[in-house]
Amino acid sequence: MDKEEVKKIKDAVEEVKLSDLPGIGPAAVAKLESAGIFDLMGVAVLTPPQLSDISGLGEAVCRKAIQSSRKMLNLGFMDASEYEKKRQDINYIPTGSKNIDNLLGGKGVESKAITEVFGAFGSGKTQLALSLAVHVQLPKEKGGPGGKAVYIDTEGTFRPERVKQYAIGIGANPEKVLKNIFVARAFNSDHQILLVEKIGEMIKDGEPIKLVIVDSLTAHFRAEYSGRGQLADRQQRLNKYLHDLMKLAEQRNLAVFVTNQVMSNPAMMFGDPTTAIGGNIVGHASTYRMYLRRGKKDTRVAKLIDSPNLPDNETVFQVTQDGLKDVILKSED
Structure with missing residues (x-):
């Protein structure tokens, strides 16, 4: 065919x-x-x-x-060569850092997939999300899909002034960039779930949405289902929510980018005890998973820990006023 x-x-x-x-x-x-x-x-x-x-x-x-x-x-089987052709419509969104783009395969965050980043407070999760909300608007000739972004803010961390700085950093009109980002403050998990349902209506009305950001994914679920006896209920609702996000990504050929909180695993005797909230439910639902942490001299370290097609690897970047900047590591002789 x-x-x-x-x-x-x-x-x-x-x-x-x-x-x-x-x-x-x-x-x-x-x-x-x-x-x-x-x-x-x-x-x-x-x-x-x-x-x-x-x-x-x-x-x-x-x-x-x-x-x-x-x-x-025709939702049946197809040979792998046909499936490869089907994936040719995948869009990519540059992150603003070539180092992170290369970590994710060379072009950035992928559509029809959920990309999760987790890390402690101040590790750069929201900064990466804001950068993506700007770069999704780049036309295809500049490496972007030329679309709009939806930003579901669960913790009140979205800052328009920061978006303007990112826009100026890439030579874009700050006011036009803000007009192409739809922001909603989610006040509880029910509201957070409802907002995802609204995105389909927006796309039907003609909005070229190419990126959905949830910052952060688990904050409300974690606060509302805090008891040990409520863990099963929380995981079921979270699983359904992630399933809805994945369905939206695949049906509408858009990228889903979620940030996630962390906790310390006391049972871990050696190595980094930092663990993402949500357990296996979030881990299995995420197509790509990155761990962010602070590095030396105001740098951030991004480590890819799960991907269907890429090896585990890490890179270094900085968060500056103009956006994300690459850090070139000097080789030790």
Whole structure:
């Protein structure tokens, strides 16, 4: 199947409306859209009980609608060469530091993936997030996807004045850059979850969103489910939230970048006891994981600890007024 045939199939699928699915009428479409489901893929990835809860339809009707959507989308197996072609539409967002870009494969943060950075207070997590919110706006000829960013702020750390400094650092218009970043302050985990649902509506309305930032991922979940007896509930909600973020990234070809808090592991006798909050749930959901820590002389160390295609490695950078700057390490003779 060549590119032209793939495009024809894709265009044909995009022309199919939710109301064209068997058993899905206007009332059900309205309920689906209010839940952030606007296309066939949104239906295809649901289970019959999930679709039934959202639409109010019986599970038999929902099962038929899901099967029809999957058939139209051809959600089956493909050979690896076809899968490679499918990944050619991946976008990359420069971080502002060539060292970090190289750590992530050479081009920056990848779309259709969740990139997690964790580290202690002052390690540079938010600074990296703000830098990405600016660099996502770079046109393709300058290495960016030329899109807008959504910034979900759970700790009140978003600073417009800092964004302006980053914009000036790359020669962009600070006011235009701010206009292309949609910021929401999430006050609890329910609000945080609701905001992700709103992003689908924004994209449907024509906003070219290419990056979703959650800073930080676990702050509210950690505070609201603090007891040992609530750990299972917290992990279940966090797992569902991460699943929704991954689904959004894959369906909309956008990048998801999350920052995460840390704790010290007292059982660790040797080495760095710093551990990311969220355990295996966050670890398995994140496509790329980076650990940030303070280095020598106002530097930051970024260490890639998990990736599906890259080796573990680390690099050094600085946070300056104009943005992230690379540090060239001198080789020891």
